[in-house]
Amino acid sequence: MKFSKLISKTSKTVPSDETAINAQLLIKAGYIHKEMAGVYAYLPLGLIVLEHIKQIVREEMNKVGGQELLMSTLQPKDIWLKTDRWDDKKVDNWFKTKLVNGTELGVGLTHEEPIVDALGDFIKSYKDLPVIVYQIQNKFRNELRAKSGLLRGREFLMKDMYSFASNQQEHQEIYNLILKGYYAVYERLGLGDNTYRTYADGGIFTDRFSDEFQTVSEIGEDVIYLDKVKKIAINQEIFKKENLQKLGLNSADLVKVKAVEVGNTFHLESKYTDALDVYYTNKDGQRQSIIMGCYGIGISRLLGVIAEHFSDEKGLNWPVEIAPYKVYLTFIKEEPKLVKIADKLYQDLTLLGIAVIYDDRNVRPADKFADADLLGIPFRVVVNDQTIKDQLYEFKLRSSPHLKYLSQTELIKMIQ
């Protein structure tokens, strides 16, 4: 992509009501547009990163046996009445709307009920279990305040997965498998070293803990107690002697750190399946409850977390696998000879399938480099009149101050 063709532009200002650093960074770099508090549009650069995150999550969820489907946003009232989650006094962050004839509808904020209801048509026998399904879909939550940018939106993109098992043992095996999938996701997103499975409150209808995945980060608003050897943590909210004992954790081994939640997994027992009258028949012809789990990863939240976590005073700094472009390429001045060489390199790298943003603008190098840094492109390549005589390109990592001078072969080896 040529820089001059980008519809977004970098900017030094952000809307005055935008207080979240993640959103400020992404707005300045032209990745998102603020529609209102907690609601953002994804401009082309932001959408590419979002799609990269989606694809990683999708691939890892497929690997653990998940089948992707897509439920609706508009929700009929009746299925939510069955689980007592319709009343605004019970669930206080619904957006609701109405059909022309006055029928009330919900605007999907989670999908346990419709998923159970839809799968009820197909899960009848023990032969139909286990089932693991997921979707990547916008959720809508009527948050009273929405000041955390992409970290807590009123409209946000989420991967929500649901498992259905014929007994507790099968459920636990699936649950453990999905945890492995979660580790793989954070690894690929560049968060692997800092992200820990963290025990948290399990909710009212199970005596088990839920699990959060928490990334240790200065940007975090959560506090966790981390056992660095066991690579397990416990959320401050349930940090008490009794729980530590249950979990086999020793308070002397734990350090208190700030962290940001990047995923969670829950044991739902048979609360939703029973309530929606979805059972299976076992080998002996007996009706049995179905054990359910649910597993969330906030995709747009991750966009915000990663943007802010890796940022510095110069701007964004994307992990290679999700960057919108791998390489930022430009010429140091607009001289025909330099431009011609840069044009050729742009063509060569593109043909190799390397995503390049080619800054073809005739502006000062300092402005170009400031934009390259703000955009957070991992590799910067400059066609420089001093070194190109020796057929060497100026190469710099976004995360390092050091310049290197590489031949085209060395360059390709470095970035491919």
Place this chain on the structure above:
Amino acid sequence: MKFSKLISKTSKTVPSDETAINAQLLIKAGYIHKEMAGVYAYLPLGLIVLEHIKQIVREEMNKVGGQELLMSTLQPKDIWLKTDRWDDKKVDNWFKTKLVNGTELGVGLTHEEPIVDALGDFIKSYKDLPVIVYQIQNKFRNELRAKSGLLRGREFLMKDMYSFASNQQEHQEIYNLILKGYYAVYERLGLGDNTYRTYADGGIFTDRFSDEFQTVSEIGEDVIYLDKVKKIAINQEIFKKENLQKLGLNSADLVKVKAVEVGNTFHLESKYTDALDVYYTNKDGQRQSIIMGCYGIGISRLLGVIAEHFSDEKGLNWPVEIAPYKVYLTFIKEEPKLVKIADKLYQDLTLLGIAVIYDDRNVRPADKFADADLLGIPFRVVVNDQTIKDQLYEFKLRSSPHLKYLSQTELIKMIQ
């Protein structure tokens, strides 16, 4: 994918309130689940087809210079007041909702206003034009009745593209280029031979016609007058002498046919850009209006159109490029020798990147073949005890009654 792992099952019944043939077929085949009138969930098979259609549309829109972005569903009132499209008396199919504090919000039914508002931050000068952007996103329309299945949903997936040009000539060039992109889309979707550019009413703020793309089909609810030589049609709604003259069409050359709309393109002049105060500065420093076009393709509508248009009494019949699986593979009976050969072929085809649904169930061949037909998989391959002795596989096209007997090499050549 093994058939036994599919979470959906084929069915002989559909919800009693489902009257649309497209939705009936897709429900019976386990592609979609009805949530309520005009609102459907996409089960894994349905989602795969939907993604295939999306990908074709995306590729062709990229080819004509479109940049993909993604606007929000939740809409602030103020931008819609500026164009006088907020009031329910002016736009009668809004879904609306409210923030906790009572602020009214719209649930996105189209996106001219937010797109113009967002791009206003970036389009300032003639150097910033032209711009072509698009998104593939759910739209919500509060239809009084929703009886046409996926052909007119209350929640539906749409590709909406918007162009911004500095003058009429540039606008017309972009418009013509995008029309070419539309032809390419229908060609790849298998609708090319039957789909025609069709002049239609242009709306109230232009004196130009809009264009519809209409697929000649018995399932259509529109009537068009088609010039088969010029490959151009005119919608019955504007079929009058004066318009025929303007368009250079001769009523003697036209045949009246039923057709279904699969896309539309509009000249918006500068109605939205002016109303939202988005102008550009020309070379002479003068403020100028921006000429806009918009271009829609209903993605979920196309799923319904294609499902119904190509169907027969046995079920669905997908064009190869969008089928959820290219090949349906099974063994005629569950004998170890046959199963082993089928397992091996499944593996071989999968390794070649061919999407195969492998029916590993131990059920009667007649039931298997009925499911293969209902699912509409283009190629059926059977490991048959009679012919496998000679290393020949039974091969059948979904659209033909004839059986062929092919070696593995011939088979791969046929389906790849």
